[in-house]
Amino acid sequence: MSEPLYTSRVRVERVNGPIRHAYVHPFTEPIRFGVHGAVKHFYGVEPDEELPATLDHIVAAVGG
Numbered sequence: 001m002s003e004p005l006y007t008s009r010v011r012v013e014r015v016n017g018p019i020r021h022a023y024v025h026p027f028t029e030p031i032r033f034g035v036h037g038a039v040k041h042f043y044g045v046e047p048d049e050e051l052p053a054t055l056d057h058i059v060a061a062v063g064g
Contacts, residue, residue: 017047020054033057 009025018040021030034051035043 018043018045019047019049019051031057 011023013021013023013030015021017034019032019034021032023030032051033054033056034047034049035045035053036047036050039053039055040047040050
């Protein structure tokens, strides 16, 4: 088996409720995610701030 070409180093911190920050090495600015729209209704939460959900980031990454 060959050696990995790349290892992603990510740290995720819970900020408040469903809001999270993901820190991707070597970048200093976090990727912010949370819930909005149908996702917040599904989970029954009303966040202080609506942000893209983790699913939104996954779809964007695959589509981009």
